[in-house]
Amino acid sequence: MGPVAKRPVFEGFEDTWLVTLFYVLAFIAIVVFLYGVVLRIRRYMAGRHQPVYKDWPKRLAQAFWEVLSSRKIGRRDPYTGIAHGFVFWSFGFLFLGTTIIAIDQDILGLISPSLRFWKGNFFLGFSIVMDISAVLFIVGLGMLGLRRAFFNVFRLSYARVDGKAEDRSRYRREDWWFLGQLLLIGLTGLFIEVFRLMMDHPWFEIYSPVGLLLARGFEGLGMSAQQAAEWHLGLWWFHAFLALTFIAYIPYAKSVHMAASWVNLAVRDRKAGIALPAPATETSLGLPLTPSAIDLNWKEMLSVDACTKCGRCHDVCPARNSGAPLSPRDLILDLREALGGRHGMRQAAVSAADGNGAPSEVPCLREMAAGGTSLISPDVLWSCTTCRACVETCPVGIEHVPLIVQMRRTLIDEGAMDDNLSSTLMNFARKGNSFGQSERNRPKWVKDARVPVKDARKEEVEYLWFVGDYASYDPRAQRVAQTLARILTHAGVSFGILYEAERNAGNDVRRTGEEGLYETLVEKNIQAIQSAKFKKILTTDPHSYNTIKNEYPAYGLEVQIEHYTELLNRLAKEKRLVVTEPQRVTATYHDPCYLGRYNGVFDPPRNLIEHVGATLVEMPRNRDNSFCCGAGGGRIWMGDTLYPNKPAESRIHEAKQLHGVTHFVVACPKDLVMYSDAVKTAGYEGQMEVSDLIFLVEKAMGLENYAAEEIMV
Structure with missing residues (x-):
């Protein structure tokens, strides 16, 4: 019987305290991640009441199909569809691979070593899948980086169309940070495998074909096994730091869409804009909703978080194309920033007394009368033709039209409208x-x-x-x-x-x-x-x-x-x-x-x-x-x-x-x-x-x- 294919998870860790340090850092990253999730959920729970759906199995199945197929991302833009497909599916396989290792090492290994399965033929197949996934992940991210840097894609511009002066360079920095962090995670993960192969030369190295090819290349350049071992240890920790930082960072920035989009697609109204809801009459506290307040429900706040800033709605909007001051993307970003406390507004904009007489706050946006200063100007809202092109093209199910009509109702109540209308x-x-x-x-x-x-x-x-x-x-x-x-x-x-x-x-x-x-x-x-x-x-x-x-x-x-x-x-x-x-x-x-x-x-x-x-x-x-x-x-x-x-x-x-x-x-x-x-x-x-x-x-x-x-x- 021949040798069984396997390898240690913490290869090259001569001091056990390094393993302990890794688990401590992982624990901290998970706590920071969960804290961010709790903050998001608390914000949603403070929103206006939204009826609970009864057809959850069907909704979840449809959301999974939307996400897994990525059909709206590749439609009308095959290059982006292919690149995103490489990134999405490769990330999924790489994440699944990490999860498999964690289950094998940290759960089954503690229960009984005989239960561990990350070895033998399973390990060999696993190695091939991870190797190919890492390459496709890097290729996909590279394609998206080239598109953003050199293709001059109009919808990726963050220039406002409503005349407001605003520095949006932070959006571009966030986009590049998100893309760059993922690319570094992919590259460091691949090269960890390369240096490991140079250290060990295992008999099953052929099952990591790309890693093996790169390993032979480094050896041809004169890198020794000892040098590879040194690089392996340093790169392992750099990769771990990047991965744990990314996990902790997910609920706080653009990466939140990775979770929010799944949920938003599950709870979206497939007749959004087609059949409008009746106006809300109460705030989340059960208090009368005044004409000057727009109290968002939890689903609307979720959809604001789900936005990826892809600009598809910006691209197809007839108002934006005609020089009007409306951009559906800018509208959603303004709402997001208001909920986040920017634009000089507090996240909780309305105070009221709860049943105990204590002050409570609900996240809400105020629209001031025409002629005043408002977060979203009346001209932006009146520019909309309600054509629903933004809703139709959005890959994460954001419902722009109902939000716009909801705010228009406030303008109607205040008389802030065109004379002809x-x-x-x-x-x-x-x-x-x-x-x-x-x-x-x-x-x-x-x-x-x-x-x-x-x-x-x-x-x-x-x-x-x-x-x-x-x-x-x-x-x-x-x-x-x-x-x-x-x-x-x-x-x-x-x-x-x-x-x-x-x-x-x-x-x-x-x-x-x-x-x-x-x-x-x-x-x-x-x-x-x-x-x-x-x-x-x-x-x-x-x-x-x-x-x-x-x-x-x-x-x-x-x-x-x-x-x-x-x-x-x-x-x-x-x-x-x-x-x-x-x-x-x-x-x-x-x-x-x-x-x-x-x-x-x-x-x-x-x-x-x-x-x-x-x-x-x-x-x-x-x-x-x-x-x-x-x-x-x-x-x-x-x-x-x-x-x-x-x-x-x-x-x-x-x-x-x-x-x-x-x-x-x-x-x-x-x-x-x-x-x-x-x-x-x-x-x-x-x-x-x-x-x-x-x-x-x-x-x-x-x-x-x-x-x-x-x-x-």
């Missing part, structure tokens, strides 16, 4: 629509539809069509409603509308922060909807689609709802939309935020474009990476002073670069309005046609001159 909200309160027109004018578009449109309150229909403000009042969007009415009639679909009983669905009203007005609109709409007899709701407006589908159920209305592209796509498959005049045009399609990124409706519009005979050329940013038109979140009702460049114009410029594209196709009334204007202001009038998809369907079916008398025979 104030007037529009008044129109909603008085007339139920953003145009300030009488509700009697809402169904006037029906007259020019040239087909009968039923009153769903009086006649039973298959589809209750929730038309929306723009398709009811804006002349350009009215054509969408009229065209759809003709197509549905031709296809034999039974539909009706609420006529003057319909109000704005409230999606964007809620996202401006006007919760009370939103609830009023919801109440009136639900009352009108429940007075009708129908099977499903149909809408041409993605904004109405989102709130009726995802938010009205919380108010007692649960109905099936379809966007018109979903219905027409199904009718096309049923051969009820017969194409007689194929549209041989080259078109690109813009995914509306509230239809695509919010609700995952991507294929039906594309299927319809193919159905009518058009050639689809995708824009570089499409589907869930689509770029917002700039209308959402109430931005369409505000002035343009915060936006030096308009997002809609940027989108039109992007489309104009596509070869042969003549039609810019949309499926949202607000998009039709925004992009029709953008084509003119961008200087492309007559060169590109902005068309709602319904117009292509109408032409393809030969229904442009379709009239009611044709179906009344």
Whole structure:
């Protein structure tokens, strides 16, 4: 029987007190680590109450999959995905290897030496895995270092976009320290193995192929076994110091994301921004929440800690891209620093009395009235289009949109808003629509539809069509409603509308922060909807689609709802939309935020474009990476002073670069309005046609001159 492959953990330690010293230092590092964890948990526990989730197994499984797959890190950036994959998986294997040694040495070895398993074939396989992992770990970190140093990646710049003067060099130092510390840990660990092989020349050295190769190289340079032993001991202690320091440091700096991101992904709301929570009414102490206070709950504080400063949200934000003062990354970093005591704010910003009359404190952020000095200025918050691109791209599950809306509610309560927005909200309160027109004018578009449109309150229909403000009042969007009415009639679909009983669905009203007005609109709409007899709701407006589908159920209305592209796509498959005049045009399609990124409706519009005979050329940013038109979140009702460049114009410029594209196709009334204007202001009038998809369907079916008398025979 041959020799058993193994090696001592504390090789070269002639004095036993050195082993004792190591365990003392390890104990201190663990205590410092646990103290940091306790501080974090205490902060979270002081936050506003957050309901406890019941589906923990499912949530944990999803979080593990998100982290282990790293799917969002490599998406749209394969270089970073590969580098991060090397680092993440190698770190995991190296950490697992260290844990295995600790179990074998410090637990099983103390119980009974016969239980120890870190030897023989297991040890040989272990050596190969550790050797390869160390190399990939170093390669991955090197790739990330090169990217940060030489690739000039825009999103890694920490320059503020809101005009505030702030020295952010500490962020860059922290990033390099984090990267450098890991790289040193990896390199010293590898070279400890190299010098050990030079000291011992074990018969199983081939099972550390990279270490063996480097060992032969050092020997070729003239290093002796004695010199290797001296280097081994010194490097072992340096490596141990680095590793223990890193462990102790985890809860206090950027490295906290290594734990916080896992937990944040497990507790995140997958409908964050899609279905907004009702406003908080109490602080964490059960005290009334005043209009001037934003009391974060533990989950929101956790998400602030989970931020890795990767800048993906900064990169995709249409406000930031258009020169507005909002950067989702800066917003989160400002909140983090406020909770950490920077910006001249205490971590516990509000004092109150607890049940015993003693002063207690809750971590909270104060937003001062417009014109004052605040942590996050009103202009930053009003710049947001609530497009949700930041939430969609964040690899650690931060929920930016609900945080912004939460702070907007404070601004609404204080009257700190754009004059145009104030007037529009008044129109909603008085007339139920953003145009300030009488509700009697809402169904006037029906007259020019040239087909009968039923009153769903009086006649039973298959589809209750929730038309929306723009398709009811804006002349350009009215054509969408009229065209759809003709197509549905031709296809034999039974539909009706609420006529003057319909109000704005409230999606964007809620996202401006006007919760009370939103609830009023919801109440009136639900009352009108429940007075009708129908099977499903149909809408041409993605904004109405989102709130009726995802938010009205919380108010007692649960109905099936379809966007018109979903219905027409199904009718096309049923051969009820017969194409007689194929549209041989080259078109690109813009995914509306509230239809695509919010609700995952991507294929039906594309299927319809193919159905009518058009050639689809995708824009570089499409589907869930689509770029917002700039209308959402109430931005369409505000002035343009915060936006030096308009997002809609940027989108039109992007489309104009596509070869042969003549039609810019949309499926949202607000998009039709925004992009029709953008084509003119961008200087492309007559060169590109902005068309709602319904117009292509109408032409393809030969229904442009379709009239009611044709179906009344």
